[in-house]
Amino acid sequence: xxxxxxxxxxxxxxxxxxxxxxxxxxxxxxxxxxxxxxxxxxxxxxxxxxxxxxxxxxxxxxxxxxxxxxxxxxxxxxxxxxxxxxxxxxxxxxxxxxxxxxxxxxxxxxxxxx
Amino acid sequence: xxxxxxxxxxxxxxxxxxxxxxxxxxxxxxxxxxxxxxxxxxxxxxxxxxxxxxxxxxxxxxxxxxxxxxxxxxxxxxxxxxxxxxxxxxxxxxxxxxxxxxxxxxxxxxxx
Numbered sequence: 001x002x003x004x005x006x007x008x009x010x011x012x013x014x015x016x017x018x019x020x021x022x023x024x025x026x027x028x029x030x031x032x033x034x035x036x037x038x039x040x041x042x043x044x045x046x047x048x049x050x051x052x053x054x055x056x057x058x059x060x061x062x063x064x065x066x067x068x069x070x071x072x073x074x075x076x077x078x079x080x081x082x083x084x085x086x087x088x089x090x091x092x093x094x095x096x097x098x099x100x101x102x103x104x105x106x107x108x109x110x111x112x113x114x
Numbered sequence: 115x116x117x118x119x120x121x122x123x124x125x126x127x128x129x130x131x132x133x134x135x136x137x138x139x140x141x142x143x144x145x146x147x148x149x150x151x152x153x154x155x156x157x158x159x160x161x162x163x164x165x166x167x168x169x170x171x172x173x174x175x176x177x178x179x180x181x182x183x184x185x186x187x188x189x190x191x192x193x194x195x196x197x198x199x200x201x202x203x204x205x206x207x208x209x210x211x212x213x214x215x216x217x218x219x220x221x222x223x224x225x226x
Contacts, residue, residue: 004157031212043158043201043216056211090157094212102148103212105157 002027004093004106012112018079021109025072025093031055032074033103034066037088046089049074078111086113118202123221126192134187134220136202141182144207149176149187151198152219158201161187165207197224 005024013019025032034046045058049068066076072093078085088110092103119137126132138147148163162169162176164185169176175188189196201219 033212033214035214035216042218043214045213045215048212050212056213058213092157092212092214101212102160102163103214105159108157 004091004104006089006091006106006109008109009107010110010112012114013081014114015081015083017081018077019081019111020075020077021089021091021111023074023076023091023093023106025074025091026104029093029095029104030072031094032068032072033092033094034074034076035090035092036060037090037108038086043090046076081113083113086111118204118217120200120202120217120220122218123223125223125225126189127225128194129191132189132192132196132222132224134189134200134202134222135184136186137184138202138204139183141204142206145204146207147176147178147182147185148203148205148214149174150201150203150214150216151196152201153195153198158216161200163205192222192224194224194226197222 007022031050033048035043037043047066048056052068063079068074088108090108092105094101094103146165149161150158151161152158162171162174164176177186199219199221201216203214
């Protein structure tokens with residue numbers, strides 16, 4: 001079974017631009033979550049989608065948004081990029097049956113904002 | 115979100131057992147204890163989880179204190195590939211969210 005895939009793997013943008021990152025979950029998984037990882041703040045939850053609906057949201061500004069498609073693939077968008085948005089963005093998928101279920105993470109997209 | 119406390123770093127020698135502790139004194143009765151690890155330049159990967167009883171799988175063992183206020187991840191024979199940051203995470207049993215709350219974790223160094 002193929003794992004979680006994220007594209008692109010690396011990205012360089014300049015301040016003020018916007019960016020869209022893509023995540024393809026494991027086949028059959030309906031829940032997709034996004035995380036931001038920085039050296040200073042560690043791994044922080046951005047949001048979670050299940051059946052095309054945002055089910056939970058972390059404490060990030062409205063510049064960070066996402067969506068999920070009917071095939072469970074998900075995208076996240078960051079508008080008006082700031083230097084502080086430079087980070088590793090991780091996507092995780094799971095079967096949301098409860099707290100005993102595990103999440104499977106992709107390799108991440110490393111975003112550098114200049 | 116329930117909080118966990120882990121040492122910032124630990125060191126081990128190859129082929130020796132490693133015991134990674136985690137304190138979670140505010141754990142609720144229905145919180146599961148999950149462990150994930152993150153190898154360099156990779157996303158986190160699931161290691162093991164448990165509720166009350168000790169658990170074993172091919173990667174590790176999880177020992178849970180009787181009062182559930184602490185747990186220990188045990189790697190029986192550390193290899194160089196086990197060098198990673200290990201995260202102890204509490205997950206409510208109620209479901210409704212797949213959110214994981216990561217702390218700083220423990221950075222494990224394995225010496226050859």
